[in-house]
Amino acid sequence: MVKLDFNIGDLNFKNPVLTASGTFGYGSEFDDFLDVSRLGGIIVKGTTLEPREGNAYPRMAETPSGMLNSVGLQNKGIDYFERNIYPKLSQYKTNVIVNINGSSIDDYVALAERINDLDHIPAIELNISCPNVKMGGMVFGTNPASTREVTKAVRAVCLKKLIVKLSPNVTNIVEFANIVQEEGADAISLINTLLGIAVDIHKMKPSLSTVTGGLSGPAIKPVALRMVWQVARAVKIPVIGIGGIMNAEDAIEFLLAGASAIQVGTASFIDPQTSVKILEGIESYLVNKGFNDIEDIIGFINKPC
Amino acid sequence: MAKRIESLQIIENKHLNNDFFIIELKGNGQIPEMKPGQFVQVKVDGSPGTFLRRPFSIHDVNYDRNTYKLLVQIVGKGTETLSKLKKGDSLNTIYPLGNSFSLPGKGQRPLLVGGGCGIAPLLFLGKYLKKNGYDPDILLGFRSRDRIIEYNEYIELGEVFLTTEDGSRGEKGLVTEHPLLSSSRYDMIYCCGPDPMMKAVAKFSIEHKINCEVSLENLMGCGIGACLCCIVETVKGNLCTCTDGPVFNTNDLKW
Numbered sequence: 051m052v053k054l055d056f057n058i059g060d061l062n063f064k065n066p067v068l069t070a071s072g073t074f075g076y077g078s079e080f081d082d083f084l085d086v087s088r089l090g091g092i093i094v095k096g097t098t099l100e101p102r103e104g105n106a107y108p109r110m111a112e113t114p115s116g117m118l119n120s121v122g123l124q125n126k127g128i129d130y131f132e133r134n135i136y137p138k139l140s141q142y143k144t145n146v147i148v149n150i151n152g153s154s155i156d157d158y159v160a161l162a163e164r165i166n167d168l169d170h171i172p173a174i175e176l177n178i179s180c181p182n183v184k185m186g187g188m189v190f191g192t193n194p195a196s197t198r199e200v201t202k203a204v205r206a207v208c209l210k211k212l213i214v215k216l217s218p219n220v221t222n223i224v225e226f227a228n229i230v231q232e233e234g235a236d237a238i239s240l241i242n243t244l245l246g247i248a249v250d251i252h253k254m255k256p257s258l259s260t261v262t263g264g265l266s267g268p269a270i271k272p273v274a275l276r277m278v279w280q281v282a283r284a285v286k287i288p289v290i291g292i293g294g295i296m297n298a299e300d301a302i303e304f305l306l307a308g309a310s311a312i313q314v315g316t317a318s319f320i321d322p323q324t325s326v327k328i329l330e331g332i333e334s335y336l337v338n339k340g341f342n343d344i345e346d347i348i349g350f351i352n353k354p355c
Numbered sequence: 356m357a358k359r360i361e362s363l364q365i366i367e368n369k370h371l372n373n374d375f376f377i378i379e380l381k382g383n384g385q386i387p388e389m390k391p392g393q394f395v396q397v398k399v400d401g402s403p404g405t406f407l408r409r410p411f412s413i414h415d416v417n418y419d420r421n422t423y424k425l426l427v428q429i430v431g432k433g434t435e436t437l438s439k440l441k442k443g444d445s446l447n448t449i450y451p452l453g454n455s456f457s458l459p460g461k462g463q464r465p466l467l468v469g470g471g472c473g474i475a476p477l478l479f480l481g482k483y484l485k486k487n488g489y490d491p492d493i494l495l496g497f498r499s500r501d502r503i504i505e506y507n508e509y510i511e512l513g514e515v516f517l518t519t520e521d522g523s524r525g526e527k528g529l530v531t532e533h534p535l536l537s538s539s540r541y542d543m544i545y546c547c548g549p550d551p552m553m554k555a556v557a558k559f560s561i562e563h564k565i566n567c568e569v570s571l572e573n574l575m576g577c578g579i580g581a582c583l584c585c586i587v588e589t590v591k592g593n594l595c596t597c598t599d600g601p602v603f604n605t606n607d608l609k610w
Contacts, residue, residue, distance in 0.1 A: 075581040079598075082358040095583075103593050110576050110584035112407050117576065121583045124593060267406060319577035320398065320408060322360060322449070 052336045053343040054329075056090075056310045058237045058288050061172050061211045063090040063145055063311060066344060067301070067329040070292050070315035071096050071149035071175060071215075072121065074325075076135050077142055083322040088329065090311060091145035093175050093239075094135075098151050099160055101127035105182060111248040111257035116267025116294070117316060118246055120260040122182040123151050128164050140170040147213065149175040153185035155203045162208040173210050176201065176235075179217030179242035181264045191217040191242075197226055201233035213290065216240040218270075218277055227281040238281060239290035239313065241274045266316040268294040275307055282308025282349055296324065298331020305332070308349035358452060358579065359387065362445045366422060368438075371504045374429050375472070376438050377414065380446060382421045389416050390455030391480035392570055392602040395425060396578035398447040402436035409433050410575050410597070412476035412547070413451065415508075423450075426505070428472040452578050453601045456480050456545055456568055458487055463542035465489050467513075468530050468556055470496040473548030474505060476570050480545055481512035492516065492541070496530035496548065499523045531555040541565060557605035567605040571596050 054065040068091040076094050077086045086092060104124025111118045125131070131148075139146045148171050152158040158176065165174050178200055180187030190196045201214055214230040216223065218241035227238055243264025248257040274293020282289045291309030295301050296317045304312045317324040332344070341347055363380040370376045396408040414426040429435050440446065456476075459465045465484055469477045474495055484491045491513045497503045500523035509515045516535050517525025526533050530552060536559060546556040547570040560567030573596040576582035580598035587596050588609040594600065 072583075073581060075579075079577075079579050079581045083360055104583065104586070107586055107588070108574055109586070110574055110582070112405075114404065115406060117406060119576070119582070119584060124583050124586070319582055320406070322577075322579060 052333055052341065053345070054333065056288065056344065058173065058211050058213070061145065065090040065329055065332075066305065066311035067325050067332070068093060068147075068290065068311055068313045069318060069325055070313035071177065073315040073318050076139060077146075078138060080318070080322050084326045087143040089144050089325055091147055092142070093147045093149050093313065094139065095125055096123045096149045096151045096177055096180065097125050097128055097131050097161065098123055099128055099157050101125065101130065106259040108257065108259055109263070111263065113246070113248055113265065113267075114269060116265055116269035118248055118258060118263035118265050119243070120182045120258045120263035122260070123180060123187075128161060132164070132168065136168060136170070145172050146170060147173045147175050149177050149215070151177045151180055151183070151187060153183070155200050157186070158200055158204050159207055162204045162210075166207070166209045171210065173213055173236070174208060175213045175215050175239060176204055177215050177242070179215050181217070181219065181243055181245045181262065182260065188217050188219060188242075188245075191226070192220050194225055194229055198229045198233055201230045201235060205234040211236045213237040213239050215242055216281075217242050218273060219245050223277045224280050224284045227285050231285045231287055235287060237288045237290060238285060239292055240281060241270070241277050241293045244270050244273065266294070268296055268300075270294045271300060275303055278304055278309050279307040279351075283352055295328070298328045298335060301328045301332060302335055302347075305344070305347055306350045308352060310348055357387070358449060360447070360449045362447045365440055365442055365444045365446055367442055368440050370438070372502070374502075375426065375504050376429075377424050377426050378437065378440065378446065379422050379424045380448065386416070386418065386421055386423060387451060389413055389423065389451040391483045392455035392476055393451040393453050394578075394601060395448045395450040396452060396575075397425070397437070399433040399436050400447070402432050405433035405436065407576060408449065408578060409437075410452075410572075410578055412570065412601075413479055414475045415478050415482070426472065426475040426478075449578060453597055454599070456483075456570075456602050458484070459489060459543035459566070463489075464540060465491045465543045465545060466535075466541040467491050467493045468536070468544060468546040468548070469494075470530055470548030470552045471498075473546075473552070473570075474509075476547050477545065478505065478508055478512075481509065485512055492535070494518070494530050494533055494535055496520075496552065529555070531559060539563060543567070546570075554610050557608065557610055560605055568602050569605055569608075570601045571603060572601070
């Protein structure tokens with residue numbers, strides 16, 4: 051048997067394949083296609099204190115090897131989540147992580163406190179990188195001082211493992227990674243989507259109602275991989291790689307570049323079974339290469355020859 | 356009804372004209388029960404610009420042959436690639452997805468209204484209505500005489516009324532201008548077609564207090580309610596076209 055598990059602090063994940071927030075609903079959307087409990091973890095849809103309707107339609111545009119979205123954190127709020135979604139999520143035998151979003155530091159703190167009470171949620175992912183909301187989101191994650199302030203404030207109250215999800219829309223990603231590590235994050239996930247636009251030349255209008263949206267899919271993979279590599283070399287806490295991972299080969303690239311785990315995002319839209327296929331693919335890669343422990347390949351490209 | 360992901364064999368790709376074709380897919384095992392209004396998410400291989408799946412209404416189901424059909428209009432690179440597929444090729448599909456049209460009340464008279472590619476779900480619906488003891492009338496709109504498709508299939512289901520924009524066959528104009536619609540003979544209208552047509556039919560139905568269901572075709576990411584891209588504004592808030600629809604009662608839509 052190959053050892054596939056990894057830890058964030060004392061929180062164990064049975065394998066390194068997680069699903070990215072906003073691409074896997076609340077798990078149940080995928081129950082017909084796979085056994086969600088096989089995954090290392092799922093990060094559920096971005097959650098806010100109050101319900102949000104999200105942005106106007108159209109909020110998606112297909113682009114070369116990817117897609118732009120400007121969903122804008124549509125969700126029913128933490129009360130609804132706790133009452134109606136959390137009980138079902140508790141039945142999965144995997145780590146269920148809530149991605150939290152706020153318009154102010156107080157929002158983030160209040161959400162972290164609410165999650166403290168939920169026994170079956172072992173970690174939160176602090177989303178300071180959503181590009182599709184006017185207030186909060188990326189506004190926090192692209193400013194070093196705000197990144198420090200919000201991480202510190204949430205850390206002060208958060209009793210769960212704290213993962214901070216970074217935005218790629220910055221000049222120096224390592225600066226942000228160092229800040230969240232200093233402020234007590236237990237892990238870093240990156241990258242969120244890259245800010246972009248698309249234009250409908252027939253209608254002579256922006257393709258998205260919001261003009262700008264977040265780019266995801268294989269188009270962003272090399273950028274994501276570069277940032278993961280930079281951050282993994284700079285910090286001591288585990289790094290979770292995200293960005294255009296479509297198959298096991300892509301996932302392994304991230305592991306070799308230094309990610310301890312990965313999140314499958316947009317790929318789940320095209321093949322809802324992508325995450326389990328990646329899990330199987332990583333396992334057979336390790337077997338074929340003669341490794342007994344996934345730990346041995348994490349950051350392999352950085353090791354001296 | 357469990358959704359499934361399967362690579363299915365194409366047993367026929369019939370071209371109706373330069374724009375439309377019908378792909379018939381054969382189930383691997385027994386195909387599941389499908390309902391009119393439901394749709395399929397198709398993966399388009401061999402088309403580099405086509406990243407996401409493409410949604411298509413289920414046009415017809417034949418449980419004896421263990422097949423179902425998709426009526427497709429060539430509108431871009433993805434559909435053009437699909438048009439070139441041949442008998443024996445396989446197609447990766449996720450199905451059956453979405454909700455379905457509801458049956459009219461007992462003894463009520465249904466009217467099916469379709470335009471262009473929007474006629475796709477109405478054949479399956481018409482057959483389903485007939486099987487359940489209803490006699491639908493059918494009103495179909497096309498741009499011109501040579502664009503009319505599937506006419507022979509629809510006349511088997513009920514009386515078919517046609518409009519063409521250039522008047523080359525049937526009434527001249529749009530379906531909403533056909534005298535049949537204002538005859539107030541119907542208790543239930545089912546409509547699928549371009550947005551302006553569905554909006555006009557919805558407006559008419561609401562004004563005349565006729566129950567009306569439309570099948571929407573919003574841009575979709577996943578088709579299974581995960582990405583929240585295909586939303587439509589309703590009196591119940593933003594709903595997903597893929598899981599809360601694609602069929603909506605027009606009373607619920609904020610049109």
